[in-house]
Amino acid sequence: MAEEKLPTRKEDFAEWYNQIVVRAELADYAPVRGCMVVRPYGWAIWENIQAALDRRFKETGHVNAAFPLLIPKSFLEKEKEHVEGFSPELAVVTIGGGETLEEPLVIRPTSETIIGYMYSKWIQSYRDLPILINQWGNVVRWELRTKLFLRTLEFYWQEGHTAHATEEEARQETMRMLDVYADFAINEGAVPVIRGIKSQAEKFAGAVMSTTIEAMMGDTRALQSGTSHFLGQNFAKAFDIKFLGRTNELEYAWTTSWGLSTRFVGAIIMTHGDDQGLILPPRLAPIQVVIVPIFKTDAENSTVMECVHRIQAELKAAGVRIKLDDRTEVTPGFKFNDWEMRGVPLRLEIGPKDVEKGTVALARRDKPGREGKSFVPQADIAKTVLQLLEVIQAALLERATAFRDSHIYEPKDYQEFKEAVLNGWAYTGWCESPECETKIKEDTKATTRCIPVDQPDWTGKCIVCSGKATKKVYFSKAY
Numbered sequence: 001m002a003e004e005k006l007p008t009r010k011e012d013f014a015e016w017y018n019q020i021v022v023r024a025e026l027a028d029y030a031p032v033r034g035c036m037v038v039r040p041y042g043w044a045i046w047e048n049i050q051a052a053l054d055r056r057f058k059e060t061g062h063v064n065a066a067f068p069l070l071i072p073k074s075f076l077e078k079e080k081e082h083v084e085g086f087s088p089e090l091a092v093v094t095i096g097g098g099e100t101l102e103e104p105l106v107i108r109p110t111s112e113t114i115i116g117y118m119y120s121k122w123i124q125s126y127r128d129l130p131i132l133i134n135q136w137g138n139v140v141r142w143e144l145r146t147k148l149f150l151r152t153l154e155f156y157w158q159e160g161h162t163a164h165a166t167e168e169e170a171r172q173e174t175m176r177m178l179d180v181y182a183d184f185a186i187n188e189g190a191v192p193v194i195r196g197i198k199s200q201a202e203k204f205a206g207a208v209m210s211t212t213i214e215a216m217m218g219d220t221r222a223l224q225s226g227t228s229h230f231l232g233q234n235f236a237k238a239f240d241i242k243f244l245g246r247t248n249e250l251e252y253a254w255t256t257s258w259g260l261s262t263r264f265v266g267a268i269i270m271t272h273g274d275d276q277g278l279i280l281p282p283r284l285a286p287i288q289v290v291i292v293p294i295f296k297t298d299a300e301n302s303t304v305m306e307c308v309h310r311i312q313a314e315l316k317a318a319g320v321r322i323k324l325d326d327r328t329e330v331t332p333g334f335k336f337n338d339w340e341m342r343g344v345p346l347r348l349e350i351g352p353k354d355v356e357k358g359t360v361a362l363a364r365r366d367k368p369g370r371e372g373k374s375f376v377p378q379a380d381i382a383k384t385v386l387q388l389l390e391v392i393q394a395a396l397l398e399r400a401t402a403f404r405d406s407h408i409y410e411p412k413d414y415q416e417f418k419e420a421v422l423n424g425w426a427y428t429g430w431c432e433s434p435e436c437e438t439k440i441k442e443d444t445k446a447t448t449r450c451i452p453v454d455q456p457d458w459t460g461k462c463i464v465c466s467g468k469a470t471k472k473v474y475f476s477k478a479y
């Protein structure tokens with residue numbers, strides 16, 4: 001696998017990405033066009049993402065459940081915007097057990113409809129509210145242009161669906177989950193995201209308001225990395241989710257939904273990776289430290305391995321996720337490249353001289369070469385390693401934030417705007433008219449990414465029509 005170098009990110013970012021996914025053994029192409037096989041190493045990253053999110057969902061009062069993969073087609077048709085948005089992407093089952101089905105079934109593209117149907121059965125009184133349910137699962141959307149992790153026909157995700165007695169509560173829930181996503185992305189993924197609201201053109205089909213966390217990838221394009229939607233009473237009305245309120249009157253519930261998917265693995269690759277391969281943030285890395293023993297003779301082997309096993313046991317006891325690479329058929333140099341490609345945050349080398357001196361060599365993945373190398377005492381090795389992993393985690397976030405901020409521009413006029421979105425994001429005034437939004441998309445392929453939640457105290461003009469800007473907004477090209 002080390003035989004050929006990756007294309008550099010500058011040369012061909014798209015091909016660099018594709019090759020990392022395959023060569024680091026994160027995922028592979030399935031026999032069905034547009035589907036992916038998530039390989040064990042990629043799935044292990046996803047499992048760590050799941051654990052970090054699931055913990056946060058439960059801390060905020062949510063519980064998990066499972067709803068069916070198959071949904072009656074008529075359900076999708078009950079909410080007008082929802083069916084318009086999803087129809088072109090539906091996979092429909094028309095035959096079951098050799099018989100043509102009376103009613104075709106769709107493979108869920110998202111579960112608002114089936115869950116709304118169930119909620120209408122479960123909710124009778126205000127005492128039944130709120131319902132705060134999440135489900136981990138997979139969905140199918142018949143995408144035409146696909147890319148591993150970023151856009152595939154089938155993908156894995158979680159979808160939260162909540163129902164509330166009041167509009168205010170549902171709006172609070174929408175923003176609470178947006179904050180949960182932002183906290184996860186920043187503190188676990190080291191992916192600096194911006195929280196914001198989607199324009200009407202970019203919102204989820206069927207939502208009143210969609211919110212998003214937007215991240216800048218290494219080629220400066222944006223990646224929508226998680227979304228939280230306020231659905232108003234749209235789905236409650238479509239599915240008759242009604243309850244008897246405190247004043248004894250029948251009211252429609254207020255609902256939300258929110259999701260984050262395996263797409264986030266793509267966000268990690270494109271935020272942190274370099275020309276040597278993947279770089280994983282320590283908190284999500286399946287392997288945080290790889291130990292590479294270095295020896296030539298059999299005598300060296302036995303003294304080195306004795307020391308290696310002792311250190312391995314110490315690190316394991318301290319909760320560090322470690323891998324001992326004791327392959328004898330490949331050279332240490334080969335192993336270095338191999339684990340660099342796979343993005344392991346820290347490499348620990350032990351040779352005969354280290355055994356003698358009571359030291360080990362540590363090499364940081366985020367700082368290749370001499371800069372990231374240090375020699376530390378074997379005493380207190382677990383403490384040293386845990387501290388260094390935290391330093392790496394923080395350094396990745398800092399580097400990604402600096403990169404993002406140095407590629408956000410505030411253009412003076414439309415000409416500057418067009419240049420800004422060639423290689424970065426434009427942060428600028430918008431009058432919120434769909435005409436100006438469409439013109440930008442047609443002229444530059446950039447879209448409104450989000451209207452930041454934290455609006456600055458600012459007045460200015462719309463970058464397109466020079467009318468009064470009602471919001472300051474991020475525009476950029478996106479995945």
Ligand SMILES: [Zn+2]
Nearest residue numbers: 431436462465
């Ligand atoms: Zn305008």
